Amino acid sequence: MKIKVKLFAFLQDQLGPVVTVEVTNPIRVTDILKQVSQLAPQLTTTLANSRLAINQEFIDRDEVSLTANDEVAIIPPVSGG
Known part of the structure; x- marks a missing residue:
């Protein structure tokens, strides 16, 4: 099954707002x-330190089951100040 993955911050700058996997x-x-x-x-390296969210909730599990309608997002580490 193909899913769209939303990207944010630096990842979005590099790959665009959405990729399909x-x-x-x-x-x-x-x-x-x-x-x-x-x-x-x-x-x-950035991806290895990023968090995955499904349906706007961060995932702390190692394995997930997805449906075609799930919203998947990768949020890279960010800093501010």
Whole structure:
């Protein structure tokens, strides 16, 4: 199944607001991050430190099951001050 992944901050600057990846259920969170990093290998470190959210809730599990209607987002680490 193909899902759209929303990107934010630095990731959005590099890849645009949305990327599409192919997933099977259940899928490991790290596999979603790896698939996105294949689109831009220079972002591998940033993605490894990013958080995944599904339907606007951060995911703390290693493995998730998705439906085609789920909203998936990757939020990279940010700093401010």
